Amino acid sequence: xxxxxxKIVEVVGVSEKSWEDAGRKAVETASxxxxxxxxxxxxxxxxxxxxxxxxxxxxxxxxxFKYQH
Numbered sequence: 001x002x003x004x005x006x007k008i009v010e011v012v013g014v015s016e017k018s019w020e021d022a023g024r025k026a027v028e029t030a031s032x033x034x035x036x037x038x039x040x041x042x043x044x045x046x047x048x049x050x051x052x053x054x055x056x057x058x059x060x061x062x063x064x065f066k067y068q069h
Contacts, residue, residue: 005067022039022059039064
């Protein structure tokens with residue numbers, strides 16, 4: 001990272017397809033409202049289970065962006 005101050009937030013993406021798709025959705029959706037997004041790190045993966053079957057994949061993603069003052 002270059003010099004500066006960075007803020008980190010966590011978001012959760014959800015997909016019926018895969019963890020990769022859930023992570024991608026988290027980043028793409030957050031980038032609509034977060035400027036200067038720099039780093040995305042998957043910090044946790046889990047699944048939503050309904051009636052004993054996987055209903056959705058969830059990816060918790062830590063996002064880093066440059067703090068603007």
